[in-house]
Amino acid sequence: MHHHYIDRFAYQDSPIHRLDPRAKILTVLAYSMVLISLHRYQIPSPGYLIFPFVLLVLGNISLLFVAKHILIVSPFIVCLVAFSPIFDKTPCPITESIVIGGGWVTAISIMIRFVLGMGALVALASTTRFPELLKGFEKLGVPRLLVTQLRFLYRYLFLLVDQAMHLRQARRARDAGRGPLSSRWHSSAGLVGVLFLRTLEQAEHTHLAMMARGYDGTIQLLKQLRWQRRDWILLVVTAGYLVVLRWGNYLGDFFGV
Amino acid sequence: MSELLLEVEGLYYKYDDGTQALCGVDLKIDRGETIALVGPNGSGKSTLLMCLSGLYFGQGTVRIDGMEMTKSGMKEIRGRVGLVFQSPDDQLFMPTLADDLAFGPINLGYDRAKVQERIDDAASQMQLSDMLDRAPYHLSMGQKRNASIATVLAMQPSLLMMDEPSSNLDPRSRRRLIEVLESLDTTMLIASHDLALIGRLCKRTALIDEGQIVADGPTADILGNRTLMEEHGLEVWPETAG
Numbered sequence: 055m056h057h058h059y060i061d062r063f064a065y066q067d068s069p070i071h072r073l074d075p076r077a078k079i080l081t082v083l084a085y086s087m088v089l090i091s092l093h094r095y096q097i098p099s100p101g102y103l104i105f106p107f108v109l110l111v112l113g114n115i116s117l118l119f120v121a122k123h124i125l126i127v128s129p130f131i132v133c134l135v136a137f138s139p140i141f142d143k144t145p146c147p148i149t150e151s152i153v154i155g156g157g158w159v160t161a162i163s164i165m166i167r168f169v170l171g172m173g174a175l176v177a178l179a180s181t182t183r184f185p186e187l188l189k190g191f192e193k194l195g196v197p198r199l200l201v202t203q204l205r206f207l208y209r210y211l212f213l214l215v216d217q218a219m220h221l222r223q224a225r226r227a228r229d230a231g232r233g234p235l236s237s238r239w240h241s242s243a244g245l246v247g248v249l250f251l252r253t254l255e256q257a258e259h260t261h262l263a264m265m266a267r268g269y270d271g272t273i274q275l276l277k278q279l280r281w282q283r284r285d286w287i288l289l290v291v292t293a294g295y296l297v298v299l300r301w302g303n304y305l306g307d308f309f310g311v
Numbered sequence: 312m313s314e315l316l317l318e319v320e321g322l323y324y325k326y327d328d329g330t331q332a333l334c335g336v337d338l339k340i341d342r343g344e345t346i347a348l349v350g351p352n353g354s355g356k357s358t359l360l361m362c363l364s365g366l367y368f369g370q371g372t373v374r375i376d377g378m379e380m381t382k383s384g385m386k387e388i389r390g391r392v393g394l395v396f397q398s399p400d401d402q403l404f405m406p407t408l409a410d411d412l413a414f415g416p417i418n419l420g421y422d423r424a425k426v427q428e429r430i431d432d433a434a435s436q437m438q439l440s441d442m443l444d445r446a447p448y449h450l451s452m453g454q455k456r457n458a459s460i461a462t463v464l465a466m467q468p469s470l471l472m473m474d475e476p477s478s479n480l481d482p483r484s485r486r487r488l489i490e491v492l493e494s495l496d497t498t499m500l501i502a503s504h505d506l507a508l509i510g511r512l513c514k515r516t517a518l519i520d521e522g523q524i525v526a527d528g529p530t531a532d533i534l535g536n537r538t539l540m541e542e543h544g545l546e547v548w549p550e551t552a553g
Contacts, residue, residue: 185406205406212448213400259401262366267466268389268418275406276413276426
Protein backbone atom coordinates (compact mmCIF):
# COMPACT_ATOMS: atom_id res chain seq x y z
CA MET A 55 0.00 0.00 0.00
CA HIS A 56 1.08 3.56 -0.63
CA HIS A 57 1.60 5.95 2.26
CA HIS A 58 2.41 9.63 2.44
CA TYR A 59 5.35 9.91 4.78
CA ILE A 60 5.64 13.06 6.86
CA ASP A 61 9.33 13.39 5.98
CA ARG A 62 9.05 12.64 2.29
CA PHE A 63 10.75 15.96 1.37
CA ALA A 64 13.43 15.31 3.95
CA TYR A 65 15.43 13.12 1.57
CA GLN A 66 16.18 16.09 -0.73
CA ASP A 67 19.34 18.14 -0.52
CA SER A 68 19.38 21.87 0.23
CA PRO A 69 21.23 24.29 2.55
CA ILE A 70 18.46 23.80 5.11
CA HIS A 71 18.59 20.00 4.81
CA ARG A 72 22.33 20.10 5.51
CA LEU A 73 21.94 21.94 8.82
CA ASP A 74 22.36 20.00 12.07
CA PRO A 75 18.92 18.86 13.35
CA ARG A 76 19.72 20.35 16.77
CA ALA A 77 20.17 23.82 15.27
CA LYS A 78 16.83 23.53 13.47
CA ILE A 79 15.03 22.16 16.54
CA LEU A 80 16.38 24.94 18.77
CA THR A 81 15.50 27.73 16.35
CA VAL A 82 12.00 26.41 15.62
CA LEU A 83 11.46 25.96 19.35
CA ALA A 84 12.61 29.52 20.04
CA TYR A 85 10.42 30.86 17.24
CA SER A 86 7.40 28.98 18.64
CA MET A 87 8.09 30.30 22.15
CA VAL A 88 8.23 33.85 20.87
CA LEU A 89 4.94 33.36 19.02
CA ILE A 90 3.31 31.91 22.13
CA SER A 91 4.66 34.75 24.28
CA LEU A 92 2.79 37.43 22.29
CA HIS A 93 -0.08 39.11 24.11
CA ARG A 94 -3.42 37.64 23.21
CA TYR A 95 -4.56 40.92 21.64
CA GLN A 96 -1.35 41.29 19.65
CA ILE A 97 -1.47 40.38 15.98
CA PRO A 98 1.95 39.10 14.79
CA SER A 99 3.63 41.57 12.44
CA PRO A 100 4.52 40.53 8.84
CA GLY A 101 8.13 40.15 10.01
CA TYR A 102 7.15 36.88 11.67
CA LEU A 103 6.56 35.40 8.25
CA ILE A 104 10.25 35.63 7.35
CA PHE A 105 11.52 32.69 9.44
CA PRO A 106 9.21 29.91 8.18
CA PHE A 107 9.20 31.35 4.67
CA VAL A 108 13.00 31.35 4.40
CA LEU A 109 13.22 27.77 5.76
CA LEU A 110 10.58 26.52 3.33
CA VAL A 111 11.87 28.33 0.26
CA LEU A 112 15.55 27.50 0.83
CA GLY A 113 14.52 23.95 1.72
CA ASN A 114 12.64 23.54 -1.61
CA ILE A 115 9.44 22.59 0.17
CA SER A 116 6.24 23.02 -1.82
CA LEU A 117 4.03 25.67 -0.22
CA LEU A 118 1.01 23.67 -1.36
CA PHE A 119 2.27 20.72 0.69
CA VAL A 120 2.62 23.04 3.70
CA ALA A 121 -0.89 24.44 3.18
CA LYS A 122 -2.32 20.91 3.03
CA HIS A 123 -0.66 19.95 6.30
CA ILE A 124 -1.85 23.12 8.00
CA LEU A 125 -5.40 22.38 6.80
CA ILE A 126 -5.23 18.80 8.08
CA VAL A 127 -4.55 19.89 11.66
CA SER A 128 -6.58 23.11 11.54
CA PRO A 129 -9.86 21.63 12.90
CA PHE A 130 -8.28 21.40 16.36
CA ILE A 131 -7.37 25.09 16.42
CA VAL A 132 -10.56 26.21 14.68
CA CYS A 133 -12.60 24.94 17.66
CA LEU A 134 -10.45 27.05 19.98
CA VAL A 135 -10.71 30.09 17.75
CA ALA A 136 -14.49 29.72 17.40
CA PHE A 137 -15.08 29.95 21.15
CA SER A 138 -12.85 32.96 21.66
CA PRO A 139 -15.31 35.70 20.48
CA ILE A 140 -18.08 34.08 22.56
CA PHE A 141 -16.24 34.18 25.86
CA ASP A 142 -14.14 37.35 25.45
CA LYS A 143 -16.25 40.49 24.94
CA THR A 144 -13.65 43.01 26.13
CA PRO A 145 -14.00 46.13 23.92
CA CYS A 146 -11.02 46.50 21.67
CA PRO A 147 -10.76 49.68 19.57
CA ILE A 148 -9.50 49.17 16.02
CA THR A 149 -9.88 52.84 15.04
CA GLU A 150 -11.42 55.75 16.90
CA SER A 151 -14.88 54.83 15.68
CA ILE A 152 -14.63 51.03 15.31
CA VAL A 153 -14.60 48.90 18.45
CA ILE A 154 -14.81 45.11 18.33
CA GLY A 155 -14.82 42.40 20.99
CA GLY A 156 -11.37 41.39 22.20
CA GLY A 157 -12.27 37.75 21.45
CA TRP A 158 -12.23 38.53 17.73
CA VAL A 159 -8.72 39.96 17.97
CA THR A 160 -7.61 36.94 19.97
CA ALA A 161 -9.15 34.61 17.37
CA ILE A 162 -7.31 36.34 14.51
CA SER A 163 -4.08 36.38 16.54
CA ILE A 164 -4.33 32.66 17.40
CA MET A 165 -5.12 31.74 13.80
CA ILE A 166 -2.13 33.68 12.43
CA ARG A 167 0.19 32.32 15.12
CA PHE A 168 -1.04 28.80 14.38
CA VAL A 169 -0.33 29.13 10.64
CA LEU A 170 3.13 30.60 11.30
CA GLY A 171 4.01 28.01 13.93
CA MET A 172 2.81 25.16 11.74
CA GLY A 173 4.79 26.56 8.83
CA ALA A 174 7.96 26.42 10.93
CA LEU A 175 7.17 22.91 12.19
CA VAL A 176 6.45 21.57 8.71
CA ALA A 177 9.71 23.17 7.56
CA LEU A 178 11.53 21.36 10.36
CA ALA A 179 9.93 17.98 9.62
CA SER A 180 10.33 18.34 5.86
CA THR A 181 13.99 19.30 5.89
CA THR A 182 15.14 16.77 8.49
CA ARG A 183 14.98 13.00 8.14
CA PHE A 184 12.91 11.60 10.95
CA PRO A 185 15.70 9.39 12.40
CA GLU A 186 18.03 12.38 12.46
CA LEU A 187 15.35 14.55 14.00
CA LEU A 188 15.01 11.98 16.78
CA LYS A 189 18.76 11.84 17.16
CA GLY A 190 18.72 15.61 17.54
CA PHE A 191 16.05 15.42 20.24
CA GLU A 192 18.03 12.69 22.01
CA LYS A 193 21.19 14.82 21.96
CA LEU A 194 19.21 17.75 23.33
CA GLY A 195 18.23 15.71 26.36
CA VAL A 196 14.87 14.14 25.49
CA PRO A 197 14.76 10.77 27.36
CA ARG A 198 16.23 7.94 25.30
CA LEU A 199 13.27 5.66 26.06
CA LEU A 200 10.84 8.16 24.57
CA VAL A 201 13.01 8.63 21.50
CA THR A 202 13.29 4.86 21.03
CA GLN A 203 9.51 4.54 21.27
CA LEU A 204 9.02 7.25 18.66
CA ARG A 205 11.60 5.56 16.43
CA PHE A 206 9.71 2.27 16.55
CA LEU A 207 6.37 4.00 16.18
CA TYR A 208 7.59 5.59 12.97
CA ARG A 209 9.06 2.30 11.70
CA TYR A 210 6.00 0.17 12.40
CA LEU A 211 3.09 2.60 12.17
CA PHE A 212 2.69 2.10 8.44
CA LEU A 213 2.89 -1.66 8.83
CA LEU A 214 0.10 -1.45 11.39
CA VAL A 215 -1.98 0.75 9.11
CA ASP A 216 -1.47 -1.79 6.30
CA GLN A 217 -2.66 -4.59 8.55
CA ALA A 218 -5.70 -2.58 9.62
CA MET A 219 -6.56 -1.91 5.96
CA HIS A 220 -6.22 -5.60 5.09
CA LEU A 221 -8.47 -6.59 7.99
CA ARG A 222 -11.03 -3.99 6.94
CA GLN A 223 -10.95 -5.22 3.37
CA ALA A 224 -11.40 -8.81 4.56
CA ARG A 225 -14.46 -7.73 6.56
CA ARG A 226 -15.89 -5.78 3.64
CA ALA A 227 -15.40 -8.75 1.34
CA ARG A 228 -17.71 -10.74 3.56
CA ASP A 229 -20.36 -8.23 4.60
CA ALA A 230 -20.30 -6.31 1.27
CA GLY A 231 -20.61 -3.14 3.37
CA ARG A 232 -24.29 -3.86 3.98
CA GLY A 233 -24.31 -5.55 7.34
CA PRO A 234 -26.45 -4.10 10.13
CA LEU A 235 -24.78 -1.34 12.12
CA SER A 236 -24.78 -3.35 15.36
CA SER A 237 -23.03 -6.23 13.64
CA ARG A 238 -20.46 -3.86 12.09
CA TRP A 239 -19.75 -2.32 15.50
CA HIS A 240 -19.31 -5.82 16.88
CA SER A 241 -16.88 -6.82 14.13
CA SER A 242 -15.01 -3.50 14.52
CA ALA A 243 -14.36 -4.38 18.14
CA GLY A 244 -12.99 -7.74 17.00
CA LEU A 245 -10.87 -6.02 14.39
CA VAL A 246 -9.31 -3.72 16.97
CA GLY A 247 -8.65 -6.73 19.21
CA VAL A 248 -6.93 -8.65 16.41
CA LEU A 249 -4.87 -5.59 15.56
CA PHE A 250 -3.81 -5.24 19.17
CA LEU A 251 -2.72 -8.88 19.33
CA ARG A 252 -0.80 -8.53 16.08
CA THR A 253 0.93 -5.46 17.46
CA LEU A 254 2.03 -7.41 20.50
CA GLU A 255 3.19 -10.26 18.27
CA GLN A 256 5.15 -7.87 16.06
CA ALA A 257 6.75 -6.28 19.11
CA GLU A 258 7.77 -9.70 20.41
CA HIS A 259 9.25 -10.78 17.07
CA THR A 260 11.14 -7.52 16.67
CA HIS A 261 12.49 -7.80 20.18
CA LEU A 262 13.72 -11.33 19.47
CA ALA A 263 15.36 -10.14 16.23
CA MET A 264 17.09 -7.37 18.20
CA MET A 265 18.25 -9.79 20.88
CA ALA A 266 19.61 -12.13 18.19
CA ARG A 267 21.88 -9.28 17.08
CA GLY A 268 23.16 -8.49 20.53
CA TYR A 269 20.73 -5.75 21.69
CA ASP A 270 21.67 -4.64 25.19
CA GLY A 271 19.17 -1.84 25.78
CA THR A 272 20.82 0.91 23.77
CA ILE A 273 20.39 1.74 20.12
CA GLN A 274 23.21 3.48 18.34
CA LEU A 275 22.91 5.01 14.91
CA LEU A 276 25.72 4.83 12.42
CA LYS A 277 25.54 8.48 11.38
CA GLN A 278 26.69 10.88 14.08
CA LEU A 279 25.50 14.48 14.18
CA ARG A 280 28.12 17.12 13.47
CA TRP A 281 27.67 20.68 14.66
CA GLN A 282 29.29 23.04 12.17
CA ARG A 283 29.85 26.76 11.69
CA ARG A 284 26.69 27.12 9.61
CA ASP A 285 24.68 25.83 12.59
CA TRP A 286 26.13 28.57 14.80
CA ILE A 287 25.26 31.09 12.11
CA LEU A 288 21.63 29.89 11.98
CA LEU A 289 21.40 30.01 15.75
CA VAL A 290 22.88 33.51 16.10
CA VAL A 291 20.98 35.03 13.16
CA THR A 292 17.67 33.55 14.34
CA ALA A 293 18.29 34.71 17.90
CA GLY A 294 18.96 38.25 16.69
CA TYR A 295 15.94 38.19 14.39
CA LEU A 296 13.64 36.98 17.18
CA VAL A 297 14.95 39.50 19.71
CA VAL A 298 14.39 42.39 17.29
CA LEU A 299 10.97 41.06 16.31
CA ARG A 300 9.73 40.49 19.84
CA TRP A 301 11.47 43.17 21.83
CA GLY A 302 12.38 45.64 19.06
CA ASN A 303 10.07 48.35 20.48
CA TYR A 304 11.59 48.11 23.95
CA LEU A 305 15.10 48.14 22.50
CA GLY A 306 14.22 51.19 20.42
CA ASP A 307 12.91 52.97 23.49
CA PHE A 308 15.96 51.90 25.51
CA PHE A 309 18.45 53.19 22.96
CA GLY A 310 16.33 56.24 22.24
CA VAL A 311 15.71 55.32 18.58
CA MET B 312 38.79 -33.79 7.34
CA SER B 313 35.51 -32.18 8.33
CA GLU B 314 35.43 -29.93 11.38
CA LEU B 315 32.45 -30.01 13.71
CA LEU B 316 30.80 -26.59 14.03
CA LEU B 317 27.49 -27.24 15.79
CA GLU B 318 26.63 -30.04 18.14
CA VAL B 319 23.18 -30.46 19.66
CA GLU B 320 22.54 -33.23 22.17
CA GLY B 321 19.21 -34.14 23.72
CA LEU B 322 17.64 -30.71 23.32
CA TYR B 323 14.20 -30.30 24.88
CA TYR B 324 12.08 -27.16 24.89
CA LYS B 325 8.65 -26.54 26.37
CA TYR B 326 6.65 -23.32 25.89
CA ASP B 327 5.03 -21.55 28.83
CA ASP B 328 1.61 -22.87 27.77
CA GLY B 329 2.89 -26.42 28.23
CA THR B 330 3.45 -27.27 24.55
CA GLN B 331 6.45 -29.54 24.25
CA ALA B 332 8.06 -28.18 21.06
CA LEU B 333 11.36 -30.07 21.09
CA CYS B 334 11.69 -33.61 22.41
CA GLY B 335 15.36 -34.58 22.44
CA VAL B 336 16.88 -33.13 19.28
CA ASP B 337 20.30 -34.41 18.25
CA LEU B 338 22.07 -32.70 15.38
CA LYS B 339 25.62 -32.18 14.19
CA ILE B 340 26.73 -29.75 11.52
CA ASP B 341 30.22 -29.55 10.04
CA ARG B 342 31.85 -26.29 9.03
CA GLY B 343 31.07 -25.42 5.42
CA GLU B 344 27.92 -27.53 5.18
CA THR B 345 24.59 -26.20 3.94
CA ILE B 346 21.80 -28.14 5.61
CA ALA B 347 18.07 -28.02 5.12
CA LEU B 348 15.63 -28.43 7.97
CA VAL B 349 12.26 -29.62 6.71
CA GLY B 350 9.12 -30.60 8.53
CA PRO B 351 5.39 -29.89 8.65
CA ASN B 352 3.93 -26.81 10.31
CA GLY B 353 4.34 -26.95 14.07
CA SER B 354 7.04 -29.61 13.87
CA GLY B 355 9.55 -27.50 15.83
CA LYS B 356 11.69 -26.01 13.03
CA SER B 357 11.42 -22.39 14.16
CA THR B 358 11.72 -23.34 17.84
CA LEU B 359 14.91 -25.25 17.09
CA LEU B 360 16.36 -22.21 15.30
CA MET B 361 15.41 -20.01 18.26
CA CYS B 362 17.16 -22.41 20.64
CA LEU B 363 20.26 -22.62 18.43
CA SER B 364 20.54 -18.83 18.37
CA GLY B 365 20.19 -18.59 22.14
CA LEU B 366 16.85 -16.80 22.11
CA TYR B 367 15.14 -19.72 23.85
CA PHE B 368 16.87 -21.83 26.45
CA GLY B 369 15.84 -25.45 26.71
CA GLN B 370 17.26 -28.53 28.40
CA GLY B 371 20.15 -30.28 26.72
CA THR B 372 23.46 -29.25 25.26
CA VAL B 373 24.21 -26.90 22.38
CA ARG B 374 27.84 -26.34 21.40
CA ILE B 375 28.92 -23.97 18.72
CA ASP B 376 32.57 -23.89 17.69
CA GLY B 377 33.26 -25.95 20.81
CA MET B 378 31.71 -23.33 23.08
CA GLU B 379 28.74 -24.44 25.13
CA MET B 380 25.73 -22.16 24.92
CA THR B 381 25.03 -20.59 28.29
CA LYS B 382 23.27 -17.38 29.28
CA SER B 383 26.50 -15.84 30.52
CA GLY B 384 28.30 -16.44 27.23
CA MET B 385 25.62 -15.03 24.98
CA LYS B 386 27.59 -12.07 23.67
CA GLU B 387 30.17 -14.39 22.16
CA ILE B 388 27.48 -16.76 20.88
CA ARG B 389 25.72 -13.86 19.08
CA GLY B 390 28.84 -13.36 17.00
CA ARG B 391 28.96 -17.02 16.06
CA VAL B 392 25.33 -17.77 15.23
CA GLY B 393 23.10 -15.57 13.10
CA LEU B 394 19.37 -16.03 12.59
CA VAL B 395 17.36 -14.55 9.73
CA PHE B 396 13.71 -14.36 10.71
CA GLN B 397 10.89 -15.36 8.39
CA SER B 398 9.43 -11.86 8.10
CA PRO B 399 11.86 -9.12 7.02
CA ASP B 400 9.73 -6.63 8.94
CA ASP B 401 10.80 -8.39 12.13
CA GLN B 402 14.42 -8.17 11.12
CA LEU B 403 14.61 -4.64 9.72
CA PHE B 404 13.74 -2.28 12.55
CA MET B 405 16.22 0.55 12.10
CA PRO B 406 15.59 3.83 10.24
CA THR B 407 17.98 3.10 7.37
CA LEU B 408 19.47 -0.01 5.88
CA ALA B 409 22.97 1.11 6.87
CA ASP B 410 21.84 1.46 10.50
CA ASP B 411 20.28 -1.99 10.35
CA LEU B 412 23.51 -3.51 9.02
CA ALA B 413 25.49 -1.67 11.69
CA PHE B 414 23.24 -2.74 14.56
CA GLY B 415 24.83 -6.18 15.11
CA PRO B 416 28.50 -5.18 14.67
CA ILE B 417 28.07 -2.15 16.98
CA ASN B 418 26.55 -4.40 19.64
CA LEU B 419 29.48 -6.78 19.24
CA GLY B 420 31.69 -3.87 20.28
CA TYR B 421 33.52 -3.13 17.02
CA ASP B 422 34.92 0.33 16.36
CA ARG B 423 33.44 2.60 13.67
CA ALA B 424 35.96 1.64 10.98
CA LYS B 425 35.36 -2.08 11.52
CA VAL B 426 31.60 -1.55 11.55
CA GLN B 427 31.78 0.32 8.25
CA GLU B 428 33.91 -2.45 6.77
CA ARG B 429 31.34 -5.07 7.86
CA ILE B 430 28.51 -3.00 6.38
CA ASP B 431 30.27 -2.64 3.05
CA ASP B 432 31.09 -6.35 2.86
CA ALA B 433 27.57 -7.52 3.76
CA ALA B 434 25.92 -5.02 1.41
CA SER B 435 28.20 -6.06 -1.40
CA GLN B 436 27.52 -9.77 -0.80
CA MET B 437 23.76 -9.22 -0.91
CA GLN B 438 23.91 -6.68 -3.79
CA LEU B 439 22.62 -3.80 -1.68
CA SER B 440 25.53 -1.38 -1.86
CA ASP B 441 23.52 1.38 -3.53
CA MET B 442 20.62 1.16 -1.08
CA LEU B 443 22.34 1.79 2.23
CA ASP B 444 20.69 5.17 2.81
CA ARG B 445 17.20 3.90 2.12
CA ALA B 446 14.60 3.21 4.76
CA PRO B 447 13.46 -0.45 5.03
CA TYR B 448 9.87 0.44 4.11
CA HIS B 449 11.11 1.82 0.79
CA LEU B 450 12.53 -1.57 -0.26
CA SER B 451 10.79 -4.24 -2.33
CA MET B 452 10.07 -7.62 -0.75
CA GLY B 453 13.06 -9.22 -2.50
CA GLN B 454 15.34 -6.39 -1.40
CA LYS B 455 14.00 -6.63 2.15
CA ARG B 456 14.80 -10.33 2.19
CA ASN B 457 18.35 -9.71 0.97
CA ALA B 458 18.66 -6.91 3.52
CA SER B 459 17.54 -9.25 6.32
CA ILE B 460 20.25 -11.72 5.39
CA ALA B 461 22.81 -8.90 5.10
CA THR B 462 22.03 -7.71 8.65
CA VAL B 463 23.17 -11.10 9.90
CA LEU B 464 26.07 -11.49 7.48
CA ALA B 465 27.44 -8.19 8.80
CA MET B 466 28.09 -10.03 12.06
CA GLN B 467 30.08 -12.68 10.12
CA PRO B 468 28.59 -15.61 12.00
CA SER B 469 30.12 -19.07 11.79
CA LEU B 470 26.61 -20.46 11.30
CA LEU B 471 23.93 -18.64 9.31
CA MET B 472 20.40 -19.88 10.02
CA MET B 473 17.38 -18.87 7.97
CA ASP B 474 13.70 -19.41 8.60
CA GLU B 475 11.75 -19.75 5.35
CA PRO B 476 14.00 -17.44 3.33
CA SER B 477 11.97 -17.72 0.12
CA SER B 478 8.49 -17.11 1.55
CA ASN B 479 6.47 -14.32 -0.12
CA LEU B 480 9.00 -13.88 -2.91
CA ASP B 481 8.05 -13.72 -6.58
CA PRO B 482 9.86 -16.19 -8.87
CA ARG B 483 12.46 -13.67 -10.03
CA SER B 484 13.33 -12.52 -6.50
CA ARG B 485 13.44 -16.13 -5.36
CA ARG B 486 15.80 -17.06 -8.18
CA ARG B 487 18.07 -14.14 -7.30
CA LEU B 488 18.01 -15.11 -3.64
CA ILE B 489 19.08 -18.66 -4.48
CA GLU B 490 21.93 -17.34 -6.64
CA VAL B 491 23.10 -15.04 -3.85
CA LEU B 492 22.89 -17.79 -1.23
CA GLU B 493 24.84 -20.11 -3.52
CA SER B 494 27.63 -17.56 -3.64
CA LEU B 495 27.97 -17.32 0.16
CA ASP B 496 30.89 -19.05 1.77
CA THR B 497 29.21 -19.72 5.12
CA THR B 498 27.83 -22.71 6.95
CA MET B 499 24.05 -22.53 6.60
CA LEU B 500 21.04 -24.14 8.20
CA ILE B 501 17.90 -23.39 6.21
CA ALA B 502 14.42 -24.18 7.53
CA SER B 503 12.09 -24.22 4.56
CA HIS B 504 9.17 -25.79 2.73
CA ASP B 505 10.66 -24.73 -0.58
CA LEU B 506 11.93 -28.05 -1.88
CA ALA B 507 13.38 -26.58 -5.07
CA LEU B 508 15.49 -24.14 -3.07
CA ILE B 509 16.62 -26.94 -0.76
CA GLY B 510 17.40 -29.20 -3.69
CA ARG B 511 19.56 -26.53 -5.24
CA LEU B 512 21.41 -25.35 -2.12
CA CYS B 513 21.60 -28.20 0.37
CA LYS B 514 23.45 -31.48 0.07
CA ARG B 515 22.09 -32.66 3.40
CA THR B 516 18.58 -32.52 4.85
CA ALA B 517 17.26 -33.13 8.35
CA LEU B 518 13.56 -33.90 8.74
CA ILE B 519 11.96 -32.80 11.98
CA ASP B 520 8.52 -33.79 13.22
CA GLU B 521 6.90 -33.57 16.63
CA GLY B 522 10.06 -32.03 18.05
CA GLN B 523 12.44 -34.78 16.95
CA ILE B 524 14.84 -35.27 14.06
CA VAL B 525 13.28 -38.27 12.37
CA ALA B 526 15.60 -38.47 9.36
CA ASP B 527 18.95 -36.99 8.45
CA GLY B 528 20.87 -37.69 5.27
CA PRO B 529 21.57 -36.69 1.67
CA THR B 530 18.90 -34.33 0.35
CA ALA B 531 18.02 -36.47 -2.64
CA ASP B 532 17.48 -39.52 -0.40
CA ILE B 533 15.27 -37.67 2.11
CA LEU B 534 13.22 -35.56 -0.29
CA GLY B 535 12.87 -38.45 -2.72
CA ASN B 536 11.58 -40.88 -0.11
CA ARG B 537 7.85 -40.77 -0.79
CA THR B 538 6.88 -42.90 2.22
CA LEU B 539 8.95 -40.84 4.61
CA MET B 540 7.83 -37.50 3.23
CA GLU B 541 4.13 -38.36 3.12
CA GLU B 542 4.24 -39.95 6.55
CA HIS B 543 5.37 -36.58 7.91
CA GLY B 544 2.92 -34.43 6.01
CA LEU B 545 5.32 -33.36 3.26
CA GLU B 546 5.46 -33.79 -0.47
CA VAL B 547 8.09 -35.63 -2.41
CA TRP B 548 10.49 -33.44 -4.36
CA PRO B 549 9.43 -33.91 -8.01
CA GLU B 550 13.00 -33.94 -9.32
CA THR B 551 13.82 -37.05 -7.28
CA ALA B 552 10.51 -38.83 -7.79
CA GLY B 553 10.91 -41.91 -9.90
